[in-house]
Amino acid sequence: MIEIGMNEIHKNFGFKAVLSGLNLEAMTKERIGIVGRNGTGKSTILKIITGEENADSGTVSIRKSATLGYLEQIPTLTDSDKTAGDILRSVFASVFETEDKMRLTETKMAEEADSDALNTLMENYQLLQIKFLAMDGYSVEERLNRVIQGFSLEPLLERPFNVLSGGQKTLIGLACTVLKEPDILLLDEPTNHLDMKTLEWFEDYLSRYNGTVLIVSHDRYFLDKVTNKTVILDAGQATMYHGNYSFSVEEQERELLIEFEHFKVQQKKIEAMKAAIKRFREWGARADNPKFFRKAKELEKRLEKMELIDRPQLEKKLIPLEFSSDRSSRDVLTAKDFSFSFGKLQLFDGTELLIQEKEKACLMGDNGTGKTTFIHAVLGLLDGYSGMVKLAPKAKIGYIPQEIRFENPKQTVLEYFRMECPMPENQARSILSRYFFYGENVFKRVSSLSGGEKVLLKLAVLVQREVNFLVLDEPTNHIDIETREMLEEALSEFNATILFISHDRYFIRKIGNRMLEIKNKKIESFYGDYDTYRAYKANRSAM
Numbered sequence: 120m121i122e123i124g125m126n127e128i129h130k131n132f133g134f135k136a137v138l139s140g141l142n143l144e145a146m147t148k149e150r151i152g153i154v155g156r157n158g159t160g161k162s163t164i165l166k167i168i169t170g171e172e173n174a175d176s177g178t179v180s181i182r183k184s185a186t187l188g189y190l191e192q193i194p195t196l197t198d199s200d201k202t203a204g205d206i207l208r209s210v211f212a213s214v215f216e217t218e219d220k221m222r223l224t225e226t227k228m229a230e231e232a233d234s235d236a237l238n239t240l241m242e243n244y245q246l247l248q249i250k251f252l253a254m255d256g257y258s259v260e261e262r263l264n265r266v267i268q269g270f271s272l273e274p275l276l277e278r279p280f281n282v283l284s285g286g287q288k289t290l291i292g293l294a295c296t297v298l299k300e301p302d303i304l305l306l307d308e309p310t311n312h313l314d315m316k317t318l319e320w321f322e323d324y325l326s327r328y329n330g331t332v333l334i335v336s337h338d339r340y341f342l343d344k345v346t347n348k349t350v351i352l353d354a355g356q357a358t359m360y361h362g363n364y365s366f367s368v369e370e371q372e373r374e375l376l377i378e379f380e381h382f383k384v385q386q387k388k389i390e391a392m393k394a395a396i397k398r399f400r401e402w403g404a405r406a407d408n409p410k411f412f413r414k415a416k417e418l419e420k421r422l423e424k425m426e427l428i429d430r431p432q433l434e435k436k437l438i439p440l441e442f443s444s445d446r447s448s449r450d451v452l453t454a455k456d457f458s459f460s461f462g463k464l465q466l467f468d469g470t471e472l473l474i475q476e477k478e479k480a481c482l483m484g485d486n487g488t489g490k491t492t493f494i495h496a497v498l499g500l501l502d503g504y505s506g507m508v509k510l511a512p513k514a515k516i517g518y519i520p521q522e523i524r525f526e527n528p529k530q531t532v533l534e535y536f537r538m539e540c541p542m543p544e545n546q547a548r549s550i551l552s553r554y555f556f557y558g559e560n561v562f563k564r565v566s567s568l569s570g571g572e573k574v575l576l577k578l579a580v581l582v583q584r585e586v587n588f589l590v591l592d593e594p595t596n597h598i599d600i601e602t603r604e605m606l607e608e609a610l611s612e613f614n615a616t617i618l619f620i621s622h623d624r625y626f627i628r629k630i631g632n633r634m635l636e637i638k639n640k641k642i643e644s645f646y647g648d649y650d651t652y653r654a655y656k657a658n659r660s661a662m
Contacts, residue, residue, distance in 0.1 A: 120147045122185060122303055122331040123168060128177035129355075130163055137163055138174070139355030145303075150325065150332040152342040152364055155352030157569050157599045161335040164352075165189065165305045168333075181303070188301035190293050190309055203283065203291050204276035207263065210298045214256045221247045262298060269320040270294050270313075271485070286312035286486075297324070303331045310338045311596070314486045315622060337600050339364050340624035375431050382428045389425070392418050448511035449476050451588055451616045452497060454642075456506035459492060466492055468640040469506070474633075479610070479617040481627050481649070484637030490620045491521070493637070494592055497618065510588075514616075517586030521593040521620075523573040528566035532556050532576060535565050540583040554579045570597025574606065591619035595626050624649060 123145040130138040137160040145151055153161050166172035167179060169189045181187070201209070208215065224244045231237045251257075267273060270290055275283065280291070289312050296304070310318060322344040325332060336342055342349070342364040349360045349367035360367035396415045403411030452474040459467045466489035474480055484490050495501040496508045498518055510516070525535060537547050551561055554575045568576065574594060581589070589610075595603050607629040610617060621627050627634075627649045634645040634652040645652045 120182065121145070121180075122147055122149075122182045123333070124178075124180040125164070125167070126178045126180075128164075128167065128179070129175045130160065130167065130172070131175055136355055141177070141352075141355060141357050143350060143357050143359075145331050145333060147331055148329070149348055150328070150346045151334065151348045151350055152346035153333060153335045153350045153352065154337075154342070154364065154367070154600060156601050157571065159352040160355065161352060162191075162307050165307055165333065165335060168303075168305060185303055186299070186301040187303050187305065188296045188299045189305040189307075190296045191307055201280055202277055203272065203280055203287075206280055206291055207267070207272070207276075207294060207298065210295050211259050211263070214251070214254050214259050217247055217251050217254065218256060221251060262300075266294050266298055269324060270317055301330060303333070304328065305333050307335045308337070309334065310336060310341050310622070312486070313622065315483060315624075316485055318622065318624075337595070337598065337603065338623060338625070339600065339603075340628075343625075378428070378431045382430055385425075385428050389422065392422050396422075448513055450474075451476055451478075451511050451514050452618065453509045454496075454507065455509075457493075457496070457504060457508055458506055459489070459496070459501070459504040461492070465640060467504070467637075467642075470641045472635070472642050472644070474616065474618060476616055477614065478633050479613075479630050480619070480633040480635050481631040482618060482620050482635045482637070482642075483627075488637040490637060491592055493642070494590060494618070494620065497590060514588045515584070515586045516588050516590055517581035517584065518590045519574060519577050519581075519592065519594055521596060523570075523577060525565040528564065530565050531562045532565060532568070533561040536576065536579060539580045550583070551579060569599075571599055571602035574598060574602070578609075587615040589613065589615070589617045589619070591617065591621075593620055593622070595621060595623045 121144060123143070125141060125143040128138050128141040128143075129136070137158075141160075141164070143164065153164060155161050163172060167174050168181070169187060221244065224240055224247060228237060228240045228244065231240060267276070270293070272290065272294060275287055275291070280288070283291070293306075293309055296306070309321070313321060318341065322341060325334075325345045332345075334342065334346065344363075346363050347361075349362065349364055351358045351360065351367060351371070360370050362370070396418045399411040399415035399418070403409065403415065450473060452472070454470060454472040457467050457470045457472070458465075482490050482493065492501065496504055497510070498516065527535075530538070532551065533544070533547060536551060537544070540547070542550075548561055556563075556572075556576070556579075563572075565573075565576070594606065598606070603623070603626060607626060610630050617630065619630070631649055632647070634647065634649065636643045636645075645655060647655075
């Protein structure tokens with residue numbers, strides 16, 4: 120059954136066409152991943168389905184009586200005077216109201232002596248019970264507990280909503296959306312702010328979800344686990360693939376190779392036609408025969424009318440991470456007996472760690488275990504810890520934080536780069552072009568850059584500083600898949616040391632050769648890639 124139908128949807132923002140005749144269909148129980156570069160209209164599609172945005176033209180149809188649940192990238196929950204637990208329970212307000220009426224009616228029945236009045240109360244109670252059953256009221260507490268435990272929300276339940284962080288508010292918004300169990304679930308970047316443990320629970324939940332799910336996400340591992348269809352957005356159009364993200368990538372590569380073969384065949388045909396035209400003209404001139412000129416003219420007309428195939432772009436865009444700095448020592452980072460407490464909360468207790476040259480170590484752990492805190496200690500930004508955190512004398516750190524901010528947001532890309540790396544303008548523009556800041560793009564204000572552009576600009580600066588130890592805190596946050604893949608390619612070729620925090624398992628699989636996990640106030644170490652680490656953990660938990 121068709122749950123959602125979008126036909127010939129056009130949507131412009133000012134002079135920019137975002138959707139140009141888009142067609143999309145979602146069937147019952149399909150789990151569709153929507154993928155595309157930033158600005159291609161992914162979130163706009165979800166907003167048009169909910170009615171938050173109107174299409175300029177085209178039609179949207181939703182199955183009659185189907186219920187919608189929608190998680191925005193930035194949820195608009197405003198119940199500031201309530202606790203997080205109150206907001207979660209408010210999803211079932213009508214259920215709890217009916218249950219309260221049932222309890223009140225039960226009390227009245229126990230106290231009522233008059234038979235007629237008792238009969239009336241019993242009839243009312245029966246109606247309330249039917250309503251309660253229809254709302255699946257007896258499973259509400261179980262559903263609440265399952266979602267609270269799955270999203271690890273227990274520590275937040277008694278806290279006022281208005282004091283929660285942006286990430287915690289997003290988590291509560293996601294939990295509320297899931298608790299409603301709508302027929303159609305629309306999720307815009309739902310994996311932001313989820314740690315590994317929660318991600319795995321949520322993947323399992325969605326893979327068994329008894330409804331239709333549309334997911335906008337840059338998390339390729341998550342999409343592979345959850346989705347059974349993939350929509351690729353490009354130039355305002357949607358292309359559907361009947362499989363998960365990795366399947367869609369394979370299909371696109373296959374289609375690209377076929378297109379390249381068609382291009383080569385057409386090019387051979389064009390060359391043959393041009394050669395024939397040349398021969399006919401030569402023969403016509405030699406024999407003074409207008410018939411040959413007419414044949415040449417006919418071929419020229421056919422050549423003019425031919426619909427030319429553009430040469431497909433087979434080569435991937437690459438970020439140049441060619442550092443030429445001195446090597447650091449073999450032991451790049453050493454932590455001994457490292458301990459740190461935040462108020463009454465102890466995050467680390469005598470942890471030990473040694474990171475050596477050319478290791479690419481991923482630091483993992485549940486939210487709140489101290490990943491960013493440890494990074495701050497490495498950077499020399501943390502006070503009040505005991506023990507030792509020591510860098511090699513020749514270690515040159517290049518740091519990209521989770522949220523990239525610029526001291527002067529009004530600076531242009533070119534001004535910022537030349538301030539950080541003094542050099543002539545023509546040289547700066549030449550370097551910036553290798554990071555995809557071409558032409559007028561170098562005059563964009565840094566405040567208007569996308570997440571991916573900010574990372575590219577920071578990398579451009581770090582390369583000029585010739586760092587040999589990259590420290591990255593969630594480098595793929597707010598970056599589209601194309602930029603993530605370029606970053607992965609560059610970092611996998613980076614011939615120095617990396618310490619990085621990430622929840623992006625696709626990224627971790629591509630980059631990491633050592634896994635570090637904060638557990639029980641220590642940093643546990645595993646030498647190997649992410650898949651081997653996962654298999655090791657699964658075997659250990661099964662023992």
